[in-house]
Amino acid sequence: DAGVTQSPTHLIKTRGQQVTLRCSPISGHKSVSWYQQVLGQGPQFIFQYYEKEERGRGNFPDRFSARQFPNYSSELNVNALLLGDSALYLCASSVTPSNTGELFFGEGSRLTVL
Amino acid sequence: GENVEQHPSTLSVQEGDSAVIKCTYSDSASNYFPWYKQELGKRPQLIIDIRSNVGEKKDQRIAVTLNKTAKHFSLHITETQPEDSAVYFCAASHNDMRFGAGTRLTVKP
Numbered sequence: 145d146a147g148v149t150q151s152p153t154h155l156i157k158t159r160g161q162q163v164t165l166r167c168s169p170i171s172g173h174k175s176v177s178w179y180q181q182v183l184g185q186g187p188q189f190i191f192q193y194y195e196k197e198e199r200g201r202g203n204f205p206d207r208f209s210a211r212q213f214p215n216y217s218s219e220l221n222v223n224a225l226l227l228g229d230s231a232l233y234l235c236a237s238s239v240t241p242s243n244t245g246e247l248f249f250g251e252g253s254r255l256t257v258l
Numbered sequence: 259g260e261n262v263e264q265h266p267s268t269l270s271v272q273e274g275d276s277a278v279i280k281c282t283y284s285d286s287a288s289n290y291f292p293w294y295k296q297e298l299g300k301r302p303q304l305i306i307d308i309r310s311n312v313g314e315k316k317d318q319r320i321a322v323t324l325n326k327t328a329k330h331f332s333l334h335i336t337e338t339q340p341e342d343s344a345v346y347f348c349a350a351s352h353n354d355m356r357f358g359a360g361t362r363l364t365v366k367p
Contacts, residue, residue, distance in 0.1 A: 177354070177355070179357075184360075185359050185360065186262075186264070186347050186357035186358050186359045186360045187302065187347070187357045188357070189354050189355065189356055189357075192354050199353070199354075200353055200354035202259075202354070203259070234301070234302070242351075242353065243290070243351045243353065243354050243355045244289060244290035244309075244351055244352075245290070246292065246304045246307070247292075247302075247304070247355060249301040249302050249303070250301060251300075251301050252301065
């Protein structure tokens with residue numbers, strides 16, 4: 145069974161541009177969470193979606209947005225990119241909406257903003 | 259929201275020794291406490307977890323303890339091996355999961 149898949153794996157953008165990252169959860173998982181991991185730090189919570197509805201939002205500016213599709217895949221969108229947005233963006237899926245069970249992470253999308 | 263602090267940030271031990279990593283959390287409503295291992299360039303993977311109604315859990319060389327009153331929990335690895343070298347993250351979850359900053363464990367042969 146396929147794990148969580150993310151695309152693209154690597155991308156380079158310039159300041160002010162916009163980026164869309166994509167995630168496909170494990171089959172049967174209806175919850176998708178997005179995390180930002182800056183080098184040397186722990187994953188920082190951005191969003192959680194369950195059954196296409198936003199269930200949680202971390203302390204990130206409105207430049208960050210996300211959505212979940214009927215097939216439970218998800219997109220993370222970041223507008224007006226800043227240098228500080230350079231990070232590994234991790235998507236994680238889970239069975240429960242309450243995040244009190246294992247999160248299964250994808251390999252991540254490494255974003256570099258120049 | 260939840261705030262998770264993790265110590266130490268780096269830990270170096272000799273093969274065969276024990277390693278202990280400690281975390282504190284702020285939200286008393288948190289009820290699920292997982293530990294993830296992230297090897298270089300890889301995704302985080304769950305190694306053990308504990309729920310708020312349990313004080314201790316073991317899985318072979320790995321154990322986790324939870325003190326709800328003090329709001330802290332710890333990871334214990336015994337008989338460490340070089341393949342245990344990685345970054346370890348604790349997390350606490352109520353409605354969403356928040357992670358600590360990580361501990362880089364190095365096990366020297």
